[in-house]
Amino acid sequence: MSTATEAKSGGFLSGTANYLDERTSIAVAVKTFGRKIFPDHWSFMLGEVALYSFVVLVLSGTFLTFFFQPSMAEVHYDGSYAPLKGAEMSIAYASSLDISFDIRGGLIMRQVHHWAALLFVSAAGLHMMRVFFTGAFRKPRELNWIVGFVLFILGMAAGFSGYSLPDDLLSGNGLRIIDGMVKGIPFIGTAISSGLFGGEFPGTEIVARLYSVHIMIVPALIILFIGLHLMMVVIHKHTHYSGPGKRDDNVVGYPLAPVYVAKAGGFFFLVFGVIMAIAATFTINPIWNYGPYDPSPVSAGTQPDWYIGWLDGALRLAPSNLDVNIGEYTIPMGVMLPLIVSLVFLAAVAAYPFIENWVTQDKREHHVLDRPRNAPTRTAIGAAGATFYAVLWAGASTDLIAINFQVSLNSVLTTMQILLIIGPIIAYWVTKRACLSLQRKDREIALHGRETGRVVRLPHGEYIEVHEPVDEYELWKLVDFKDYQPTMVRPNKNGKITFGTRIRAAVSKIYFEDRIAPVSKTEFELAHHEHAPAIEEKPAAKPKAKRKPKAIAK
Amino acid sequence: MSELEKVYQAGLATDIERPIKDPGIEPHRVRMTDKSEQHARTAEKQVALLFGVSFVGAIIAIWGYFAFPIVAGDLSATRNNTLWMGVGMALSLLGIGFGAVHWAKTLMPDAEVEEARHQARSTDEARAQAVEVIKLADGESGFSRRKLIRRSLYGALAVFPIPALVIFGDLGPVVGDSLKHTMWKKGTRLTKDPTGIPIKASDVTIGSVFHVIPEGLNESEHKLEEKAKASVLLVRVNPEELNEDPAKADWSYDGIVAYSKICTHVGCPVALYEQHTHHLLCPCHQSTFDLANHCEVIFGPASRPLPQLPIAVDAEGYLVAQSDFLEPVGPTFWDIRKES
Numbered sequence: 001m002s003t004a005t006e007a008k009s010g011g012f013l014s015g016t017a018n019y020l021d022e023r024t025s026i027a028v029a030v031k032t033f034g035r036k037i038f039p040d041h042w043s044f045m046l047g048e049v050a051l052y053s054f055v056v057l058v059l060s061g062t063f064l065t066f067f068f069q070p071s072m073a074e075v076h077y078d079g080s081y082a083p084l085k086g087a088e089m090s091i092a093y094a095s096s097l098d099i100s101f102d103i104r105g106g107l108i109m110r111q112v113h114h115w116a117a118l119l120f121v122s123a124a125g126l127h128m129m130r131v132f133f134t135g136a137f138r139k140p141r142e143l144n145w146i147v148g149f150v151l152f153i154l155g156m157a158a159g160f161s162g163y164s165l166p167d168d169l170l171s172g173n174g175l176r177i178i179d180g181m182v183k184g185i186p187f188i189g190t191a192i193s194s195g196l197f198g199g200e201f202p203g204t205e206i207v208a209r210l211y212s213v214h215i216m217i218v219p220a221l222i223i224l225f226i227g228l229h230l231m232m233v234v235i236h237k238h239t240h241y242s243g244p245g246k247r248d249d250n251v252v253g254y255p256l257a258p259v260y261v262a263k264a265g266g267f268f269f270l271v272f273g274v275i276m277a278i279a280a281t282f283t284i285n286p287i288w289n290y291g292p293y294d295p296s297p298v299s300a301g302t303q304p305d306w307y308i309g310w311l312d313g314a315l316r317l318a319p320s321n322l323d324v325n326i327g328e329y330t331i332p333m334g335v336m337l338p339l340i341v342s343l344v345f346l347a348a349v350a351a352y353p354f355i356e357n358w359v360t361q362d363k364r365e366h367h368v369l370d371r372p373r374n375a376p377t378r379t380a381i382g383a384a385g386a387t388f389y390a391v392l393w394a395g396a397s398t399d400l401i402a403i404n405f406q407v408s409l410n411s412v413l414t415t416m417q418i419l420l421i422i423g424p425i426i427a428y429w430v431t432k433r434a435c436l437s438l439q440r441k442d443r444e445i446a447l448h449g450r451e452t453g454r455v456v457r458l459p460h461g462e463y464i465e466v467h468e469p470v471d472e473y474e475l476w477k478l479v480d481f482k483d484y485q486p487t488m489v490r491p492n493k494n495g496k497i498t499f500g501t502r503i504r505a506a507v508s509k510i511y512f513e514d515r516i517a518p519v520s521k522t523e524f525e526l527a528h529h530e531h532a533p534a535i536e537e538k539p540a541a542k543p544k545a546k547r548k549p550k551a552i553a554k
Numbered sequence: 555m556s557e558l559e560k561v562y563q564a565g566l567a568t569d570i571e572r573p574i575k576d577p578g579i580e581p582h583r584v585r586m587t588d589k590s591e592q593h594a595r596t597a598e599k600q601v602a603l604l605f606g607v608s609f610v611g612a613i614i615a616i617w618g619y620f621a622f623p624i625v626a627g628d629l630s631a632t633r634n635n636t637l638w639m640g641v642g643m644a645l646s647l648l649g650i651g652f653g654a655v656h657w658a659k660t661l662m663p664d665a666e667v668e669e670a671r672h673q674a675r676s677t678d679e680a681r682a683q684a685v686e687v688i689k690l691a692d693g694e695s696g697f698s699r700r701k702l703i704r705r706s707l708y709g710a711l712a713v714f715p716i717p718a719l720v721i722f723g724d725l726g727p728v729v730g731d732s733l734k735h736t737m738w739k740k741g742t743r744l745t746k747d748p749t750g751i752p753i754k755a756s757d758v759t760i761g762s763v764f765h766v767i768p769e770g771l772n773e774s775e776h777k778l779e780e781k782a783k784a785s786v787l788l789v790r791v792n793p794e795e796l797n798e799d800p801a802k803a804d805w806s807y808d809g810i811v812a813y814s815k816i817c818t819h820v821g822c823p824v825a826l827y828e829q830h831t832h833h834l835l836c837p838c839h840q841s842t843f844d845l846a847n848h849c850e851v852i853f854g855p856a857s858r859p860l861p862q863l864p865i866a867v868d869a870e871g872y873l874v875a876q877s878d879f880l881e882p883v884g885p886t887f888w889d890i891r892k893e894s
Binding site: 082100102104105181190191194203249251259266269271273293312315316325328329331362446473476518 | 567572626627632636651657659666765815822839885889890
């Protein structure tokens with residue numbers, strides 16, 4: 001290495017650094033990454049929260065593995081929790097009770113683990129929405145969107161497999177539901193169920209099998225995908241929000257060392273600390289109240305962990321009596337319909353970056369994030385998707401809503417079914433109109449300045465409100481965004497109009513036909529030219545001139 | 555190496571000239587700590603104080619561990635050590651976190667700087683070299699040239715993972731028709747869940763509900779598996795209110811009817827009975843069955859009625875099953891209607 005240096009005399013640090021570098025060329029890494037620039041924005045911390053929650057999960061989960069015993073062999077409980085003394089239960093449940101009551105720090109670690117899991121999936125979901133609504137999934141980050149999508153699915157898998165381990169009544173009913181769903185899959189369902197449970201439900205295998213999934217397979221995959229996810233962030237460098245000085249060929253922010261070492265490093269401790277504070281003061285999943293799993297009893301108002309809610313809601317909202325009979329075989333649509341709907345939803349989420357790019361055909365790299373209002377159709381689609389998910393999620397609480405609001409369960413369910421269809425349509429429409437209005441407001445401010453609220457009387461008696469032009473930084477933020485226009489159906493090289501071309505033209509029309517174009521130089525100059533005399537001579541014409549809802553710049 | 559970046563096609567993007575030129579990064583706003591050494595020193599003390607809080611928090615957590623040993627039967631010890639260790643560790647973590655962030659925000663430079671960003675695409679030169687490497691490797695190995703090797707390799711690669719799938723065959727037994735049968739058979743007494751005490755017909759008053767398991771279930775080898783199929787709900791209703799299928803008229807005994815407790819949707823126990831409407835409700839997904847009307851589905855996602863268990867009374871007056879269920883209980887599956 002040409003950068004080889006001699007150890008400076010004295011200093012323990014320089015001695016260590018020299019020792020390491022002569023064996024690992026670590027100086028190159030420090031030189032390359034030490035002053036790497038990261039942009040700053042609160043929404044960039046959502047992914048960090050997910051990452052740090054995962055670290056907390058690994059730490060607290062490791063502690064739990066030292067005490068948890070994943071066996072379904074029957075024992076009679078003999079621990080400190082008096083109400084269950086002598087009860088017959090699995091070793092898994094008994095050891096979970098021991099962790100809670102007979103091991104100091106056990107309950108706090110269980111609660112840290114559970115709260116961190118809830119936070120992990122929420123933060124990952126919010127991070128995904130941030131990426132969606134700002135268009136951060138565009139080239140060159142489409143593959144990283146897929147990696148992130150896989151991480152979200154793995155997060156749900158990790159959560160569900162862990163939730164089932166204590167073998168309590170509540171989680172056992174969750175497994176029973178999974179068993180019922182799996183059995184409904186045509187042709188192979190009963191065989192898969194037998195393979196999962198090692199025979200008939202509940203069997204004596206499932207906890208040990210889920211334990212392998214939960215502490216080895218899924219975490220290993222999550223670590224692998226987090227590695228890929230972050231590696232791609234290093235390759236692409238982080239996106240930044242649009243604004244003065246921020247372009248697709250630069251990155252604006254603060255250096256890793258020292259600012260982000262302190263901020264992001266400190267933030268890990270903040271996330272961990274908040275999880276710890278919640279776990280110390282709020283009980284989560286009090287398995288001792290539920291009792292050991294038994295297929296016969298069940299408590300009313302059962303709820304899964306929040307991130308499984310949308311799947312449970314899909315099960316509840318499915319219409320009945322749609323079973324398909326083929327000869328002597330049956331496809332239970334009460335199970336298959338929710339399964340198909342959720343899979344289609346997930347597939348649409350994964351495919352969105354490719355769909356949008358197929359419409360725009362924009363093959364450039366994008367590193368400046370869109371403000372959500374500046375991509376009204378995408379934002380509207382996102383809002384519709386979020387609403388669809390939210391209705392399914394709320395659907396998992398139909399019984400609790402009915403009880404707490406004293407309304408009929410039937411009408412709550414019917415309302416949810418209707419909302420599932422029209423909710424996304426309303427959300428789409430409202431969001432799109434809101435985005436377009438915000439864009440119009442931005443245009444107006446860019447062209448005519450901010451309303452000051454200062455009313456001035458002109459010499460000839462006319463009253464007008466003074467508009468104050470915004471400074472060039474603010475102005476740049478308002479006018480610098482990417483804009484697309486719909487395409488027309490055109491024949492290809494062979495003179496043919498393909499089906500794909502027609503579809504693409506139609507979809508591009510949905511996307512961009514009512515677009516609000518960014519303020520052009522010509523418009524800006526025209527507005528400023530007519531502006532000064534407008535105050536003195538023809539204020540009456542002003543309100544009209546101000547409104548240009550469908551201004552199209554050439 | 556070429557520093558030229560590839561020009562990509564812009565698709566439907568418009569090219570509108572901006573009214574002004576990009577003014578560049580906004581000027582840095584000066585903080586109090588930048589201007590005055592006194593403020594900087596105050597901030598330094600605040601950071602140190604926060605790190606001190608962390609130190610104290612860790613001590614509290616250690617104290618909480620030793621101060622509240624587990625006392626059998628005394629849950630307050632569990633509560634106290636959870637609370638104090640948790641609060642202590644939270645303080646110790648938050649102290650470091652707030653300290654580090656405060657340090658960065660007040661004392662480290664906060665002027666935004668910029669760094670160039672390059673396209674992900676490698677340079678043309680690097681790409682050409684990569685192609686060269688692959689061509690060279692291909693030539694040296696003869697991968698493209700030697701078809702026999704290539705095709706036999708594809709064949710081997712396609713088949714070699716299959717044993718890794720086959721090896722999982724013993725995860726579970728072949729299903730057979732076990733899903734279509736339960737423990738119930740002719741003469742099995744209906745007993746209370748979970749005690750296993752037999753139920754006399756005379757003990758079942760109108761409106762009462764019994765959670766029922768077959769006699770001998772508690773002693774059976776696969777107790778939970780059997781219970782997951784054989785659980786029954788026993789109810790007595792006024793015989794006039796019971797709309798019975800004439801073909802099944804002798805399946806009940808003087809208004810006492812027994813239905814499978816396993817929901818036909820996804821298998822939760824249908825455990826909630828509403829006396830005055832005779833409705834059975836599954837608490838998991840709210841499938842509702844009308845007990846007075848052969849347990850047909852009146853609401854929710856289930857599709858099949860709950861199967862009825864034919865019952866009778868034996869010589870001693872105890873309720874017994876006439877036979878097993880005549881149709882499979884629990885969630886619907888692919889070959890549920892197929893005669894086995």
